[in-house]
Amino acid sequence: MSAKPRHPLAPARATRIIILAVIGALFAVPIASMVEFTLRDPQTGGHTLNNWASLFAPDAASTYEVVWTGIGNSLLLSAFAVAVVLLILVPTMVYVEVEFPRLSRVLEFICLIPLSLPAIVLVVGYVPVYQFIGRTVGTDVWSLGFAYGIIVLPFAHRALKSNLDAIGIRVLSEAGRTLGDSWFGFLWRVAVPNLRSGISAAVLITVAVVFGEFTLASLLNRTNLQTALNIINWQNPFVSVAISLVSLIAVFLLLLAVSGLGRVGVRRTRRPATPTPVSPTPLRGTR
Amino acid sequence: MTTSSPVLPGIVGTPVHFEAVSLRFGSTLALDEFSLVIAPGEFVALLGPSGSGKTTALRALAGLEAATAGRILVDGGDITGVPTNKRDLGMVFQSYSLFPHLTALENAEYGLRSRRQPKAARREAAQAGLDLVGLGDLADRYPHELSGGQQQRVALARALVTRPKVLLLDESLSALDAKVRVQLREEIRQLQLRLGITTIFVTHDQEEALSVADRVAVMRDGRIEQVGTPEDLYLRPASAFVAEFVGVTNRIPAENLGDGTVRVLGSVLPVAEVPATEVPAAEVPAADATAGGLVAYVRPENLRLVVGAGAGSTAGSGVSATVVESSFLGSFRHTLVTLPDGSLLRIQHAATEALAIGTEVLVEAVAVTRVVAA
Known part of the structure; x- marks a missing residue:
């Protein structure tokens, strides 16, 4: 079997290796530094496993309880923000693309607003809103999900928009409607299956943003993973970094699971995309 | 009055009337009191340059654009205000528009699925539809595994399987290469004659229109400039525009x-x-x-x-x-x-x-x- 010919614009092998090495280092060096930091002995300056051992020590459970609370809250908030993306953003974007394509830019602009506002400005705006939310539905941590639903909009919108543009949703919608589909029938049977990659990317990025969010939770006095790590950091920075590492791995596994869920039900085609030539006598009568 | 298909039971030739249909896009008058009577089982081509309103007329019939004035009657019934999904029309688009996540068979049965027909019945009907267009053996292929011509045949089967009152072809051959295009247009014509289904074909290609249609309506600025048999248009053009647009002169x-x-x-x-x-x-x-x-x-x-x-x-x-x-x-x-x-x-x-x-x-x-x- 001959080797696949190289694209004329593709970088040379050496260039690819250098690019991979630089990018890999960007990820690996901070993580390796974190690992090394967690192994330091604060007393002697040498290396020890005591910081890791203290994480799982029974007498430290109450100390680190806030972390477990933070992780639980971040999971809950992720689910809430994902629900906002799936139940509000996806149908809205599909509807606008199909029925009001001229408003697509307006929707994009609205979705990008959170990206252009500093978190502190957002919080100032949220304070009166959350005073109202607190009076009406309480101050439980899940209510922070409304704010998170807003801050993930720019990222989720971009992921979905690319997918919508790629599949030509408007023509598919017209085909569905002429075949007798209702709006929700089309959304469920055609739009969602064909937006699987966009939805998957939007969900992934939503989970990642929520697990990494600190400012809103801190300023609105809610506990999530990042605020919990901040609390631990004041008590023991070595253990805090160890927990950060564990969280990093846990979130990575969570994102893998989300990504895997996005592929459930996707059928693989058995043949390569080589169309069969048109038959010279294709028409047959019904019998 | 309708005529029944001798090939596919359930398919009938249905009359279509456009009665002074007007349609505006903002300040642009896309259809200007467009009137046309199509007999049951007739194959009519709407021919005209870009912006003449031919696709708009078809989309108004399909319900994809709302007429601002006038009436559209199918089989004597006024469908002007009926939603697209209730009009019972079959449409084949220029860009194939097959659902990428479904096989040819699943695409063909889609309309019956929307109509909540039992799985066995819709599978059988979809397979018959694919057989009709010569793709029965490729039922389990996905759209990306089919050529352009094959995809358009699947789209045709998908439109016919629901036994529509009227078949609408919106520049359906334009995306195909020249040879497949000629072959497919002849097949569509044969199929239309055998099924007896009323068909409206939008095209900007005069050769395509003249070769398959019983009558051709030449459109200009949202109005019909002349409607007649291909011979009428070519030999007895009603206006300088038709004389210049149809054929070389x-x-x-x-x-x-x-x-x-x-x-x-x-x-x-x-x-x-x-x-x-x-x-x-x-x-x-x-x-x-x-x-x-x-x-x-x-x-x-x-x-x-x-x-x-x-x-x-x-x-x-x-x-x-x-x-x-x-x-x-x-x-x-x-x-x-x-x-x-x-x-x-x-x-x-x-x-x-x-x-x-x-x-x-x-x-x-x-x-x-x-x-x-x-």
Whole structure:
């Protein structure tokens, strides 16, 4: 079997290796530094496993309880923000693309607003809103999900928009409607299956943003993973970094699971995309 | 009144009436009191340049655009306000529009799924639909595993499986390469004749329209310029626009001789009638009018080339010309000649008459398609 010919614009092998090495280092060096930091002995300056051992020590459970609370809250908030993306953003974007394509830019602009506002400005705006939310539905941590639903909009919108543009949703919608589909029938049977990659990317990025969010939770006095790590950091920075590492791995596994869920039900085609030539006598009568 | 299909039970030929349908996009009038009556089982092509309103008319019938005035009747019932998904029409789009996540069979059964038919029944009907378009063996293929022609056949099967009242083809062949396009249009016509389904075909390709349709409606600025059989349009165009848009034509200055004849390129030719919409009889220029007063539309096959003795002379009928281009097109040849005044004429003649560039010839007109005021 001959080797696949190289694209004329593709970088040379050496260039690819250098690019991979630089990018890999960007990820690996901070993580390796974190690992090394967690192994330091604060007393002697040498290396020890005591910081890791203290994480799982029974007498430290109450100390680190806030972390477990933070992780639980971040999971809950992720689910809430994902629900906002799936139940509000996806149908809205599909509807606008199909029925009001001229408003697509307006929707994009609205979705990008959170990206252009500093978190502190957002919080100032949220304070009166959350005073109202607190009076009406309480101050439980899940209510922070409304704010998170807003801050993930720019990222989720971009992921979905690319997918919508790629599949030509408007023509598919017209085909569905002429075949007798209702709006929700089309959304469920055609739009969602064909937006699987966009939805998957939007969900992934939503989970990642929520697990990494600190400012809103801190300023609105809610506990999530990042605020919990901040609390631990004041008590023991070595253990805090160890927990950060564990969280990093846990979130990575969570994102893998989300990504895997996005592929459930996707059928693989058995043949390569080589169309069969048109038959010279294709028409047959019904019998 | 409807007519039943002899091939697919349930498919019937249904009459369609457009009654003074108007449709605006902002300040643009896309359809201007568009009226057309289509008989049950008839194949009508809407032909016209870009922006003439042909696709808008089809989309208004499908319910994909809302008419701002007028009525659309299918089988006698007013469907103007009926939602698209309740109109029971089958539509094949230019861009295939197959659902990428479904196989050919699943695509074909989609309309029946929307109608909540039992799985076994819809599978059987979908398979029959694919068999009908010759793709029964490729039922488990995904759209990306099919060629453009095959995808369009699946789209056709998908539209027919629901037994629609009318089949709508929106530039359905435009995305295909030339050979497949010709093959598929012939197959669609055969299928339409066998099923007896009323079909409306939108195209900007005149050859496509003339070759498959019972009648062709030529559109311009949201209105029908002329509707008739392909022969009517080609041989008896109702307007200068139709004469120029349908087929190739030459515009040649003509002189009115006042006795039902005109002089074109020195030849005296009869003019059957001068339609009132173009040049009212009372306004036909007098016999002494200048040659620039009228313009005759003459088809390339109605111009004759004389080569050899006398070709360079201007005495008698015909005018001298010089060959500037000659193209061999298989069964015939197209030759472009220039007249002494610099104007160009396109002439169709036998493929065996090869002419070198620069050859002096005599050009004669043997028939006139239409005469209008200049």
